Amino acid sequence: MAEEALLGFLHSNEELTDSGQFATSIGIDHNEIVNVIKSLHGFRLIEAQDIKRESWVLTDEGKSYVLLGSPEVQFFLAVPPEGISREDLQKKVDPSIYKIGCSQAAKNKWVEIGKSLVIRKVPHVEDRVKDLLKRIQNGEVVDPKDVDDLKKRKLIALQTWKGYSLRKGPNYTLKRTKAATDLNRDQLQRGDWKDLEFKEYNFSARGQPMEGGHLHPLLKVREQFRKIFFEMGFEEMLTNNFVESSFWNFDVLFQPQQHPARDSHDTFFLQVPSTTKRLPEDYVERVKSVHESGGYGSKGYNYEWKREEANKNLLRTHTTAVSSRMLYLLAQKPFSPRRYFSIDRVFRNEAVDRTHLAEFHQIEGLICDRGLTLGDLIGVLNDFFARLGMSKLKFKPAYNPYTEPSMEIFSYHEGFKKWVEVGNSGMFRPEMLLPMGLPEDVSVIAWGLSLERPTMILYGIDNIRDLFGHKVDLSLIKTNPICRLGIQ
Ligand code: FB9
Secondary structure: OHHHHHHHHHHHOOEEOOHHHHHHHHOOOHHHHHHHHHHHHHOOOEEEEEEEEEEEEEOHHHHHHHHHOOHHHHHHHOOOOOOEEHHHHHHHOOHHHHHHHHHHHHHOOOEEEOOOEEEEOOOOOOOHHHHHHHHHHOOOOOOHHHHHHHHHOOOEEEEEEEEEEEEEOOOOOOOOOOOEOOOOHHHHHHOHHHHOOEOOOOOOOOOOOOOOOOOOHHHHHHHHHHHHHHHOOOEEOOOOOOEEEHHHHOHHHOOOOOOHHHOOOOOOEOOOOOEOOOOOHHHHHHHHHHHHHOEOOEOOOOOOOOHHHHHEEEEOOOOHHHHHHHHHHHHOOOOOOEEEEEEEEEEOOOOOEOOEOOEEEEEEEEEEEEOOOHHHHHHHHHHHHHOOOOOOEEEEEEEEOOEEEEEEEEEEEOOOOEEEEEEEEEEEOHHHHHHHOOOOOEEEEEEEEEOHHHHHHHOOOOOHHHOOOOOOOHHHHHHOOOOOOOOO
């Protein structure tokens, strides 16, 4: 109806100058006309120009004064010619009118407000405010000074009306045929496809939102790291045990039993089951011996190593516990070089802050081969981080209980214009490798970093709770962009 009326009007008129007046003339709501105009404009059947009109309309308070009179007149009329006590007047006049009416009537010098008596000062008054409001309601022009006074009293408000003036567009037609949106078998067989007008493809239209599963940013970044490790010939280690014994998490790494990291302030120990059930006894003896009295060229730590300490179960503090298990298994058969990696959760009983929780995902890579040197470690680190887009590295000597030498890894971040610590690395000590049974000329280079740090930087998240945990906004999970790291 509205579409036919609009197209019909333009069929016999050059221009439809005002969509608002047109809507009134055909008795259709202007909003409905506007929707039709937007659709016809989209298909170029019409050309629409915006019209914007501002007009004053009465507020609810203003409308009530047109009906009941202005508060000052209501107040004046409540004062009898002989005067009235203030107490009686307050009972007579509506409380919502009294205060405004009293001040306005006094300001107009219509009444005199004595200590106890209110008297008239004029015999009668004109309700000018009511008259002005009625004229504005009728669309009449009113003196700007009066408009300003009424606006200040919040009796009128400015209303902006938006409409359109219309002309025929390049695709104008008196009756719009519904554009066909697909070509089907019947149309082809009947041949009436020849008479159809097909809707143009809107290549800028956004696709329908995919309702389905969504990957968490951490998982997207993890996939990029897995891809890089696989490209570099690494195999993924099995990391499906959050619970570990202190033996595999610390002792086999030659980490002494009195090391602070093994304290319950830094580590989550389990109450049930508090101890591990089974360890390879021959290997335990070699680990005990290397801690107490060294061997393999090492003098050891010279303390009494306790089995019950090694038996304690904990939540693994690093994925290096997984690396130690893999290397031990590797040492139980004839040696062949290997490249392993792992990416999984680790747990530390440490103070939490904006960027650290009591757990994080550790990424760890290791290469086990004969005659590896620190140069090989630096080389593989440059290759690995270059694939992440970080080509400018520098290394700083560091200390780890289970690697010697050890290096902190730094990369120059062009965005932050500063060096950012991107990981830690080192060569596993002989006191770790040789008790496992690995050949003497085999060395292992390894490095680690976290998954959360790169993910937070890549996704511009500065609080870890927005990325991980029960407060994560699900819309982040649904709408986070794809992650493409480094060389593709
Ligand atoms: O991830 C870290 N930083 C990082 C990594 C990537 C990155 O990419 C950006 C896109 C550009 C940005 C930053 N770090 C290691 C360094 C710091 O964030 C540090 O403050 C936090 N570290 C964690 C441990 O903190 C409790 C990150 C985590 C970490 C540290 C060391 C290892 C693993 C994870 C290790 C190891 C290791 C060493 C030798 C042999 C085997 C494993």
